[in-house]
Amino acid sequence: MDKNEAQKRIEKLREKLWEAIKAYFNENREIVPESVRDQMKKELIELETQFPEFMDANSPTQRVGAPLSGKLPKITHKSSKYSLGDVFDAEELREFDERVKRFLKVEKVEYSCEVKIDGINVTLWYEKGVLVKAVTRGDGKIGEDITHSIRTCENLPTQLSEPLTMEVSGECFIAQKDFEDIVQNPGSKVPEPGFKNPRNLAAGTVRQLDPKVAESRHLRMFLYELSSNSAEFELEVTNQKSMFEFFDKLNLPHEKEFEVFSNIEKVIKFCEQWSDPEYRKDVWYPIDGIVVKVHDFGLRRRMGYTAKTAKYAVAWKFPAEEKYTKLLDVHFQVGRTGAVTPVGILEPVDISGSTISRATLHNEGEMKRKKVMIGDTVIVRKAGEIIPEILAPINDLRNGSETKIAFPSNCPECGIKLDRDEIIARCENGKCPARHRESLYHFAKILKIDGLGEKTIDALLELDLITTPASLWKLDQYDLAMVPGFKHRKVFNLLDSLIARKYLTLTEIFSGLGIRHVGAENAKLFADFFRGKFGEFKLKKLMSHAATLKADDFLHVDGIGEKVALSFFDFLQEDRTAHLFDTFVDVDVDILWEEVKDLSSLPFSGQKFLITGSFEAFSRDELKKIITDNGGKILSSVSSNVDVLVAGEKAGSKLTKADELGVTVWNEDTFCGKVGIVREKQSLF
Ligand SMILES: [Zn+2]
Numbered sequence: 001m002d003k004n005e006a007q008k009r010i011e012k013l014r015e016k017l018w019e020a021i022k023a024y025f026n027e028n029r030e031i032v033p034e035s036v037r038d039q040m041k042k043e044l045i046e047l048e049t050q051f052p053e054f055m056d057a058n059s060p061t062q063r064v065g066a067p068l069s070g071k072l073p074k075i076t077h078k079s080s081k082y083s084l085g086d087v088f089d090a091e092e093l094r095e096f097d098e099r100v101k102r103f104l105k106v107e108k109v110e111y112s113c114e115v116k117i118d119g120i121n122v123t124l125w126y127e128k129g130v131l132v133k134a135v136t137r138g139d140g141k142i143g144e145d146i147t148h149s150i151r152t153c154e155n156l157p158t159q160l161s162e163p164l165t166m167e168v169s170g171e172c173f174i175a176q177k178d179f180e181d182i183v184q185n186p187g188s189k190v191p192e193p194g195f196k197n198p199r200n201l202a203a204g205t206v207r208q209l210d211p212k213v214a215e216s217r218h219l220r221m222f223l224y225e226l227s228s229n230s231a232e233f234e235l236e237v238t239n240q241k242s243m244f245e246f247f248d249k250l251n252l253p254h255e256k257e258f259e260v261f262s263n264i265e266k267v268i269k270f271c272e273q274w275s276d277p278e279y280r281k282d283v284w285y286p287i288d289g290i291v292v293k294v295h296d297f298g299l300r301r302r303m304g305y306t307a308k309t310a311k312y313a314v315a316w317k318f319p320a321e322e323k324y325t326k327l328l329d330v331h332f333q334v335g336r337t338g339a340v341t342p343v344g345i346l347e348p349v350d351i352s353g354s355t356i357s358r359a360t361l362h363n364e365g366e367m368k369r370k371k372v373m374i375g376d377t378v379i380v381r382k383a384g385e386i387i388p389e390i391l392a393p394i395n396d397l398r399n400g401s402e403t404k405i406a407f408p409s410n411c412p413e414c415g416i417k418l419d420r421d422e423i424i425a426r427c428e429n430g431k432c433p434a435r436h437r438e439s440l441y442h443f444a445k446i447l448k449i450d451g452l453g454e455k456t457i458d459a460l461l462e463l464d465l466i467t468t469p470a471s472l473w474k475l476d477q478y479d480l481a482m483v484p485g486f487k488h489r490k491v492f493n494l495l496d497s498l499i500a501r502k503y504l505t506l507t508e509i510f511s512g513l514g515i516r517h518v519g520a521e522n523a524k525l526f527a528d529f530f531r532g533k534f535g536e537f538k539l540k541k542l543m544s545h546a547a548t549l550k551a552d553d554f555l556h557v558d559g560i561g562e563k564v565a566l567s568f569f570d571f572l573q574e575d576r577t578a579h580l581f582d583t584f585v586d587v588d589v590d591i592l593w594e595e596v597k598d599l600s601s602l603p604f605s606g607q608k609f610l611i612t613g614s615f616e617a618f619s620r621d622e623l624k625k626i627i628t629d630n631g632g633k634i635l636s637s638v639s640s641n642v643d644v645l646v647a648g649e650k651a652g653s654k655l656t657k658a659d660e661l662g663v664t665v666w667n668e669d670t671f672c673g674k675v676g677i678v679r680e681k682q683s684l685f
Helices: 003-027 034-050 090-104 176-184 198-206 211-216 240-249 264-275 297-303 364-370 433-447 454-462 469-474 488-500 506-512 520-534 539-547 551-555 562-573 575-586 620-629 653-661 668-675
Strands: 074-076 083-087 111-117 120-127 130-136 142-144 166-173 220-226 258-261 287-294 309-317 321-334 340-351 354-360 377-382 389-393 608-612 644-647 664-666
Touching: 003 034, 003 220, 083 090, 083 287, 090 264, 090 287, 090 297, 090 309, 111 240, 111 264, 120 198, 130 142, 166 198, 176 198, 198 211, 220 240, 240 258, 258 264, 264 287, 287 297, 297 309, 321 389, 321 433, 340 364, 340 377, 354 377, 354 389, 364 389, 433 454, 433 469, 433 506, 469 575, 506 520, 520 539, 520 562, 539 575, 551 562, 562 575, 608 620, 608 653, 644 653, 653 664, 664 668
Parallel strands: 083 309, 608 644, 644 664
Antiparallel strands: 074 142, 111 258, 111 287, 120 130, 120 166, 166 220, 287 309, 321 340, 321 377, 340 354, 377 389
16 A cells, blocks of 8 residues: 555545444444444554554544553633532422523523533633643532543544634533443453442543543543633524534534423423433433523623522432442332232432332342342432332442342241242232231222321231221221320321212222222223213122123223233122122212213214323323313223324334324324314424
């Protein structure tokens, strides 16, 4: 190869390599396999060695420099670095909005929202287009020089396409799957303080003196701020959106999950949507909230800063959080259906403001899959209303004293041999005291009987005052006075709430009894089915009506699958079920028939809907309400019974299956059109 050819080849390779790197590191998208990227890099190194005259400090081969000796140098920031105040709910966002409007003396403010990356804040200095320094935030005035590590972020240009001098800030992070890889094969001999999460690992990595460590861990950067001392761009960059466009021109990587809203209520909707772990499950980098900023840079400058934080922005924090703690023991709990749940007893740990000392391992199958041992350091997650769960042990922190968890072969409460399949172990004893107790908890919870919590039920059982759910209505003031802590007022409050709940809807009865696979939605479908078939009737007639039905009748209930139908049918066949309803009749509990609206003239009358994905303009519950208010019926699984699938963003398997079955699919716009809802455009652009 002559010199001329070599030069052309080098340029071509650098260009192709950069494209591949950009796709992979900015968008998690592979346009060529990793092995091909490595091969291109290798060829480039060979050519640059052979023809050193074409060597360039900004070649993708030149990212890893020599290790630093001693400590990281301190650097004084050119302008102070501020952090963001946190908000945790809609009310706090509204207060922020009020503060902004009061300060600016305006009626309306536009806000930009972007996903908040959970990494390390880094400020970059470019001089005449060349990356010269990367500095940590530090105390906001003085940070540490981590240029050698940040240069290994392959998605960050070390040379800009224009010779600009400017300061930009952003987040250095490690992608979720790189984090998992590193935790499983730490490889490097460098000791780490702990691999708790991607942020800790990124923080530890940028501060390593040898840039080879950073290179091996695939650091990436996304930028989100152009410093106010980069004033020469003011004409072009007037708000967050134009700033990102400016970044695009310069190949500076940034977040794509970005939107601008005309008022705070839309911002709240956006934040709440993202707070649902299900909604953000496909995001491949670590995120922990939404950054809400006043969109216009001129207004931002007017607002300024407090001592530590920017006044024009706040960070909405997601409620979910993961922490690690020690697993002290595992208890085995028998639920109302007999399923045995392993529950981890933890060294107490604070997660999102509450102290967690127990977390579920779900079932025997999950417990084995996670390979957890007693004494392990485990990662615990609490997300919204979900019961805290043990995600995984941190194997590196084992010291040899950990012991295996022995799953019991007999029910821990009644002692009969557990019935087990690959995943779940179950106590099939209908008289098991644990199942009995759990059923009562469930019944009280579904019926929302004030004053009847788990502790009260425990006490009532202990005192032999209750047996079946119906026996609750046999309690009198003298019985309740025996319950520890029950003084006059508590006694009468509970009696009052029991009297108030003597009439129960059929849906409440079916779901309160804890029939396997029959939750609130299915219970409603069965209740509607009974009403449709027999009209309104007294509870004492229920069993004789049920006796006229065959398994086949339940298999044809709209929206009910085979497993659920058969489980419900079996329940009705059991001897003890007839007895159970007799006990309710004995204490005068009866069915509450709610007024039925005439739905026949409504637009969705007779149509069956299924909902999947998430929606911009409504929450799921709002959507369901609109459908039922318009006479439609909601089903819970895909079948040929479904007339319309309403599919939002990120619709998953239901959409694919509906397509296969030829079900009509409406997107959000179509749906709005059908019900005559005029949607305002969410984004201003
Ligand atoms: Zn048992």
